Amino acid sequence: MQELKDRILKDGQVRPGNVLKVDSFLNHQMDVELLDHIGAEFYRLYKDAGINKILTIEASGIGIACLVATHFHVPMVFAKKAKSINIDGDVYHSKVHSFTYGKDYDITVSQKFLNKGDRVLLIDDFMANGKAMNGLIDVCEQAGAEIVGIGICIEKGFQPGGEDLRKRGFRVESLAIVENMTDDSLTFRE
Amino acid sequence: MQELKDRILKDGQVRPGNVLKVDSFLNHQMDVELLDHIGAEFYRLYKDAGINKILTIEASGIGIACLVATHFHVPMVFAKKAKSINIDGDVYHSKVHSFTYGKDYDITVSQKFLNKGDRVLLIDDFMANGKAMNGLIDVCEQAGAEIVGIGICIEKGFQPGGEDLRKRGFRVESLAIVENMTDDSLTFRE
Numbered sequence: 001m002q003e004l005k006d007r008i009l010k011d012g013q014v015r016p017g018n019v020l021k022v023d024s025f026l027n028h029q030m031d032v033e034l035l036d037h038i039g040a041e042f043y044r045l046y047k048d049a050g051i052n053k054i055l056t057i058e059a060s061g062i063g064i065a066c067l068v069a070t071h072f073h074v075p076m077v078f079a080k081k082a083k084s085i086n087i088d089g090d091v092y093h094s095k096v097h098s099f100t101y102g103k104d105y106d107i108t109v110s111q112k113f114l115n116k117g118d119r120v121l122l123i124d125d126f127m128a129n130g131k132a133m134n135g136l137i138d139v140c141e142q143a144g145a146e147i148v149g150i151g152i153c154i155e156k157g158f159q160p161g162g163e164d165l166r167k168r169g170f171r172v173e174s175l176a177i178v179e180n181m182t183d184d185s186l187t188f189r190e
Numbered sequence: 191m192q193e194l195k196d197r198i199l200k201d202g203q204v205r206p207g208n209v210l211k212v213d214s215f216l217n218h219q220m221d222v223e224l225l226d227h228i229g230a231e232f233y234r235l236y237k238d239a240g241i242n243k244i245l246t247i248e249a250s251g252i253g254i255a256c257l258v259a260t261h262f263h264v265p266m267v268f269a270k271k272a273k274s275i276n277i278d279g280d281v282y283h284s285k286v287h288s289f290t291y292g293k294d295y296d297i298t299v300s301q302k303f304l305n306k307g308d309r310v311l312l313i314d315d316f317m318a319n320g321k322a323m324n325g326l327i328d329v330c331e332q333a334g335a336e337i338v339g340i341g342i343c344i345e346k347g348f349q350p351g352g353e354d355l356r357k358r359g360f361r362v363e364s365l366a367i368v369e370n371m372t373d374d375s376l377t378f379r380e
Contacts (some may be wrong), residue, residue, distance in 0.1 A: 029303040030266045032259040058249035063256040063266065069222040076253065077219045082291060101272060113219040 001175035004026040004153065005188050007034060014181050018128075018156065026153065027060035027125050035067040038149050038175060042151045043071035044174065045173045046121055049128050049148045053077060054112070055140065056123045057096075057107060057132050064153060072121070077108040077114060079136060092142045096135035108141075116144035127152040127174065130161025137170075149173060157189050191365035194343065195378055197224060204371050208318075208346065216343060217250035217315050225257040225320050228365060232341045233261035235363045236311055239338045243267060245304070245330070246313045247286075247297060247322050254343060255313040262311070267304060269297040269326060270357065282332045286325035297325050299333075306334035317342040317364065320351025327360075339363060347379050 013021040025031040029054040056065035062078050069076035082105075091108040098105060114120070122136050133150060140147050146172060155162045155174035158181075165172050177189040215221040244266040246255035252268050259266035260314040269305070272295075281298040288295060312326050321341060330337050337360060345352045345364035348371075355362050367379040 012286065023300065024302065028267065028270065028300055030256060030259070030268070032256050032266055033263070036260060059252060059268065059270070062249060062252040063268075066220060066222055066225065066253040066256050067260075069220070070257075072225060073223070075219050076222055078249065080218065080249070110213065110218055112214065175203075 001038070003034065003037055005176045007031075008154065008176055009186065012186065014183055014186060018052055018159070018181070020154065020156070020178065020181060020186075022125075022154065026064075030063050032063070032067065035064055036070075038064060039067035039069075039071040042068050042121070042123070042173070043077075043173060046151070047072075047148050049121070050119050051121045051148050053114070053118050053120050053145075054123055055079070055109075055120050055136055057081070057136060060126075061124045068121070068123050068151065075113075077109060079109045079139060081107055082106050088144060092139045094135040094138040094142075097131045099131070107132075107139065109139050111143070114139065114143040114145050117146045118143070118145035120145050121148055122150045123152075125153045127155040127161045128159040128190075130164055133165065134160065135163075151175075154178065191228070193224065193227055195366045197221075198344065198366055198368075199376065202376065204373055204376060208349070208364050208371070210344065210346070210368065210371060210376075212315075212344065216254075220253050222253075223238075225254055228254060228343060229257035229259075229261040231365060232258050232311070232313070232363070235339070236339050237262075240309050240312070241311045241338050243308050243310050243335075244313055245269070245299075245310050245326055247271070247326060250316075251314045254315055258311070258313050258341065265303075267299060269299045271295050271297055271330060282329045284325040284328040284332075287321045289321070294325070297322075297329065299329050301342065304329065304333040304335050308333070308335035309338045310335050311338055312340045313342075314366070317345040317351045317362075318349040320354055323351065323355065327355075341365075344368065 090111040149171040151172040157177040247269040280301040339361040342364040347367040369379040
């Protein structure tokens with residue numbers, strides 16, 4: 001998606017440790033017009049896939065997934081990272097390792113909102129090692145929901161998450177795949 | 191907002207401890223069409239207020255604030271609850287007590303995204319004791335940003351948060367104010 005790539009080149013910042021900061025438009029301050037265009041692009045890619053639910057994980061996935069869901073006219077569900085005392089009833093849960101925060105955490109989704117027969121599009125802002133996405137896949141498999149596709153805004157192509165998922169047969173669509181990045185250059189996969 | 195009140199009466203569930211569960215449409219599974227209408231309503235209320243930024247707090251505020259921001263055509267910023275290793279530079283921070291999770295937590299906002307001269311609309315899904323909102327107010331005051339208004343989807347009118355903020359002179363617009371709730375009845379303030 002050229003608009004996203006252009007924006008990454010304009011406003012993204014590379015930091016030590018393969019960190020790509022896009023917090024001015026994607027995951028802290030959010031440019032909602034860009035998010036809307038991202039939603040339109042995922043709709044273009046997946047509109048014939050019979051999707052009836054968008055699933056993401058808090059926190060930065062939520063805004064993107066909401067704008068995606070408006071294009072599909074389906075509900076959005078987000079996996080929670082901490083068990084609230086307000087979540088009652090049965091939940092699916094999975095354990096995820098976060099490199100960003102340097103720790104493991106549990107994710108939970110109420111069983112009311114993910115069911116056998118659901119055709120789910122998984123959405124997230126970033127894919128690097130794919131740990132969060134594997135947590136969402138685990139939750140869908142527990143529910144018996146079908147994962148129709150995975151939509152990622154920015155995939156770090158030099159880390160194994162996206163490739164691993166494609167090898168497992170998932171349809172992964174990433175709007176920008178970073179092939180290589182250094183302090184003074186960033187290149188996308190064609 | 192009648193549509194939101196109707197939805198609360200239809201799908202909300204009262205739980206012991208003054209808990210109103212709206213997780214089927216507002217803060218776990220999200221009805222994005224309803225969120226879009228909520229965004230339109232806040233725009234109707236605040237369209238002449240010169241707002242240039244929407245500020246909320248992760249996680250459940252993010253989806254709502256994104257849909258609000260699309261109506262105002264301004265950026266949305268969300269306060270983060272955990273300090274990521276990817277947040278560098280100077281941040282505003284404040285301490286918030288969560289009754290939902292039963293603990294204190296820090297919120298942070300990068301100083302890059304909140305500045306003197308900003309005219310901010312604060313958005314959240316719920317207001318009860320107002321602890322989260324006071325954290326956002328604190329952050330805005332540190333930044334020298336002007337709080338033009340506060341937009342709440344559901345205010346628990348029998349808890350002090352909303353009243354305290356109105357007494358302090360803030361313009362608080364709540365789309366549904368729950369006056370009273372018991373296991374088998376729920377009434378809204380007229």
